[in-house]
Structure formats: structure tokens, C-alpha cells
Amino acid sequence: MHAFNSEVESLANEILAYSLLRLKDDPPLDGPRTAEDLFQEVGNTITAKGLGGHEALEVFTNVLAKACISTDHPRNLAFIPSAPTEYSNLFDLVVGASSLYGGSWQEGAGAVFAENQALRWIADLAGLPQSAGGVFVQGGTIGNLSALVVARAAARTKYPNTSRWAIACSAEAHSSIASAAQIMDVELLKIEPGADRKMHGDALGAAIDQLHATTQTRVFAVVATGGTTNLGIIDDLATIAEATHARDIWFHVDGAYGLAALCAPSVRAKFNGVEQADSLIVDPHKWLFAPFDACALIYRNPDLAKEVHTQHASYLETLHDDTWSPADYAIHLTRRVRGLPFWFSLAAHGTDAYTEAMEETLTVARDAAELVRQHPNLDLIHEPELSIVAFTRKGWAPSDYQKWSDKLLADQIGFIPPSSDKGQSILRFAIVNPWTKITDISMILDTL
Numbered sequence: 001m002h003a004f005n006s007e008v009e010s011l012a013n014e015i016l017a018y019s020l021l022r023l024k025d026d027p028p029l030d031g032p033r034t035a036e037d038l039f040q041e042v043g044n045t046i047t048a049k050g051l052g053g054h055e056a057l058e059v060f061t062n063v064l065a066k067a068c069i070s071t072d073h074p075r076n077l078a079f080i081p082s083a084p085t086e087y088s089n090l091f092d093l094v095v096g097a098s099s100l101y102g103g104s105w106q107e108g109a110g111a112v113f114a115e116n117q118a119l120r121w122i123a124d125l126a127g128l129p130q131s132a133g134g135v136f137v138q139g140g141t142i143g144n145l146s147a148l149v150v151a152r153a154a155a156r157t158k159y160p161n162t163s164r165w166a167i168a169c170s171a172e173a174h175s176s177i178a179s180a181a182q183i184m185d186v187e188l189l190k191i192e193p194g195a196d197r198k199m200h201g202d203a204l205g206a207a208i209d210q211l212h213a214t215t216q217t218r219v220f221a222v223v224a225t226g227g228t229t230n231l232g233i234i235d236d237l238a239t240i241a242e243a244t245h246a247r248d249i250w251f252h253v254d255g256a257y258g259l260a261a262l263c264a265p266s267v268r269a270k271f272n273g274v275e276q277a278d279s280l281i282v283d284p285h286k287w288l289f290a291p292f293d294a295c296a297l298i299y300r301n302p303d304l305a306k307e308v309h310t311q312h313a314s315y316l317e318t319l320h321d322d323t324w325s326p327a328d329y330a331i332h333l334t335r336r337v338r339g340l341p342f343w344f345s346l347a348a349h350g351t352d353a354y355t356e357a358m359e360e361t362l363t364v365a366r367d368a369a370e371l372v373r374q375h376p377n378l379d380l381i382h383e384p385e386l387s388i389v390a391f392t393r394k395g396w397a398p399s400d401y402q403k404w405s406d407k408l409l410a411d412q413i414g415f416i417p418p419s420s421d422k423g424q425s426i427l428r429f430a431i432v433n434p435w436t437k438i439t440d441i442s443m444i445l446d447t448l
């Protein structure tokens with residue numbers, strides 16, 4: 001619509017200046033507003049003649065951006081927040097400026113090569129063989145679904161007479177597994193975790209055997225969680241791997257949040273057994289300091305995934321050779337090279353910096369748990385396995401939790417929405433940001 005004239009150039013300077021400011025200064029937390037309220041202020045921004053770049057940018061920076069909670073604020077400990085490195089965010093500008101196509105090797109070879117090296121780092125941390133490989137997809141939800149579709153295809157080949165299929169996972173598994181089961185029209189065999197809140201191989205094996213003995217339904221995949229989202233619990237991966245493979249079933253590890261900590265020596269042993277995975281996922285946009293959105297999906301045997309996910313069409317056949325096209329490994333075709341900001345930061349900083357930053361967040365989580373334990377009004381739910389610290393407030397009804405949380409955001413102190421555990425309201429700190437200091441935690445605890 002415009003050549004790169006002086007008007008575009010001046011907008012470029014404005015956008016870069018805003019981006020730099022946003023990256024340099026601690027962002028305010030900000031918060032949501034209603035659609036009515038926003039409409040009153042900005043009106044309909046889509047007009048026949050256009051607002052012009054300057055005006056549209058002002059609408060965004062002055063109004064819309066402030067109606068978005070800053071996920072990278074050091075006292076945003078909600079859900080799983082985000083903490084991209086400055087390098088990864090800066091390089092995201094390059095990705096945006098370059099119109100890179102990440103679906104095929106032919107079009108994106110250089111970028112895909114770099115993404116694959118970043119995936120290799122994760123595969124090596126997990127102890128997967130050299131043949132392992134995969135792709136960066138949008139998020140853990142798509143990553144889990146893509147892997148499970150491959151798992152079912154593999155099972156169909158081996159057990160062609162099966163008419164009903166099931167996924168086995170812990171009752172504490174992420175909601176995306178239930179979503180995948182629904183999309184795939186398969187059943188979910190939920191395993192009650194043990195007293196330590198982990199799923200174990202013996203309970204899993206017994207439940208699968210019972211299902212197979214009493215129904216026509218066959219389990220085609222076991223999903224173990226490498227760090228549950230609510231409490232950060234890591235299933236007993238080693239015994240699960242054994243029970244799963246002994247029954248000729250696909251072993252998938254959902255580590256969207258937790259597997260990032262594979263690079264942290266202080267907790268690495270908790271993931272023993274992950275090296276047996278047939279597939280795994282981890283979201284660099286959660287705890288590997290990368291911007292939204294990027295999920296690393298890795299298969300032990302990527303050829304199986306390629307058979308299942310490659311799309312065939314007359315205009316696409318030219319791409320189907322023995323090169324590595326990321327489109328072939330998940331449910332997608334066109335794709336942004338969403339792993340590239342992560343790659344750039346990892347390449348520039350080196351992996352030691354990741355280990356260090358990871359250990360810092362783990363240390364803050366341990367110290368935060370200690371402060372919670374010492375707090376007269378609070379009860380720690382569970383010793384943190386990773387970087388999630390969950391607790392209850394003595395004497396509070398569910399509405400008290402919500403009121404406290406709303407006020408904390410309104411006061412712009414922090415963002416900590418309530419969650420629940422075993423039917424009881426809880427609060428949880430998800431600490432993934434190396435800029436979250438123990439003083440930030442104290443500031444929040446002082447309001448409890």
C-alpha cells in the first residue's frame with residue numbers, strides 16, 4: 001500500500017522508539033477494561049480512509065496496550081506468565097520484518113536449520129537419540145494433539161482390529177489432553193495420582209490392564225506430565241516409561257511448563273525416564289525466556305510424524321523430497337518461524353546463561369516457599385518441586401481470595417488470580433521470570 005517513503009520511515013522510527021521503551025523500562029502491570037469502555041475511548045478503528053500509521057499507533061500505545069496485563073512484569077505470577085529475554089524480543093522484530101516462511105525447507109532453509117539446532121539442544125537435554133527431531137508449533141495444546149495423532153496412527157498399524165482408543169494420563173494432567181481426546185474422539189483413562197500427587201507406573205499399568213481385560217478399548221498413548229501447571233508436580237517418569245513400553249504403548253511427556261528445567265542441574269534428576277519418551281513437548285514461551293508463541297514438539301522417530309502430518313496437494317508435491325519441512329511434523333502448513341527468537345537468544349547468550357537463569361528462578365521459588373512457611377496466616381500446600389509455590393490463606397472463603405486478587409491488581413502490586421486444589425481455593429506463584437526477586441514475593445506476602 002506504500003513504498004518505503006518518508007512517511008513509512010517516520011512511522012518505523014516511532015515503532016522502534018516505542019519498542020525500545022517497552023523493552024527498557026519495567027512495564028506497568030496494567031489491566032483489562034470492558035469492550036464498551038474501550039469503544040467509548042477509541043471508537044471504531046476500522047474506517048474506509050484509514051487512521052494513518054501515526055494515529056493507529058497512538059490508539060495502540062495510549063489505550064489498547066494499557067488494557068493488556070503485562071505478562072513479563074516481575075510480580076505477574078499468574079497461570080504461567082512469560083519472561084522473554086531482551087534478545088529474543090528484539091529478534092522477534094527481525095522475524096516480523098523478514099516475512100520468513102517456516103513451513104518448508106525449500107523456502108526457509110536457513111531459519112529452519114537454526115530452529116532445528118535449538119530443538120536439538122532440548123532433545124539432548126532430554127537424552128533423546130540423534131534421530132530425534134520435530135518442530136516449533138503454536139503452543140502446548142497443538143503440540144500435545146499433534147503428537148497424540150501420531151501415536152494413534154502408530155497404534156492403528158500395530159493393532160488394526162481395535163475400534164475404540166484411549167489416552168491414559170494422570171487426573172492432574174493438563175486440560176489440553178482432555179481437549180485432544182475430545183477432538184480425536186477417543187476416551188480418557190484418568191489415573192489417580194499417589195499420595196505424593198504423582199502418577200506412578202504400577203497404578204498406571206494396573207488401570208490399563210483392567211481396561212484392556214474388561215473392554216474392547218485399547219490405550220494407544222500414555223501422557224505423563226513433566227511439571228503440572230497448577231502445582232508443578234512431575235509424574236514418576238521412569239516407572240511410567242517402563243509400564244508403558246512393557247505394554248507396547250506410546251509414551252508422551254507433556255512438559256509444556258516443566259521440561260524447561262531439564263537445563264537446571266539442581267532438578268534434572270526429577271525428570272529421569274524422560275529419555276524414554278516417544279514424543280515430548282516444552283513451551284519456550286513459558287519458562288525458557290522466549291516470546292509467545294512457541295512450543296517445541298520433539299519425536300523420537302520423526303519419520304512416523306511425517307507420514308501422518310504431511311499434507312498432499314498437487315501444488316505441494318514439489319516440496320516433498322528428503323529435506324526437512326517443518327509443516328510435515330504437526331497440524332499446520334503455513335508457519336511463522338516461531339522458534340527463531342528463542343534460537344537467537346540461545347545462540348547469543350549461550351546455554352550456560354539459560355542454566356543460570358533457570359536456577360535463579362528455582363532459588364527464588366524455594367525462598368518463597370520458606371517465607372510462606374514462616375507466614376502466620378498461610379499454609380504451604382506442597383514443597384515446590386519446580387518453581388510453583390502454592391498455599392492457602394487461613395480462614396478465607398473463596399470470595400475472599402478473589403477479592404484479594406482483584407485488589408492486588410487494582411493496586412498494581414501484582415497479578416495472582418486464585419486457583420483451586422482438591423476443591424479448596426488456593427493461591428499460587430508461578431515463578432518463571434529471573435527478574436522476580438524475593439523482595440517482590442515479600443511485597444505480595446505482606447498483603448496477606
Ligand SMILES: *Cc1c(COP(=O)(O)O)cnc(C)c1O
Pocket residue numbers: 080138139140141142174176225227228229254255256257258283295
Ligand atoms: C500450558 C500447558 C499446556 C498448554 O500449552 P499452551 O501453550 O498454553 O497451549 C499443556 N500442558 C501443560 C502441562 C501446560 O502447563
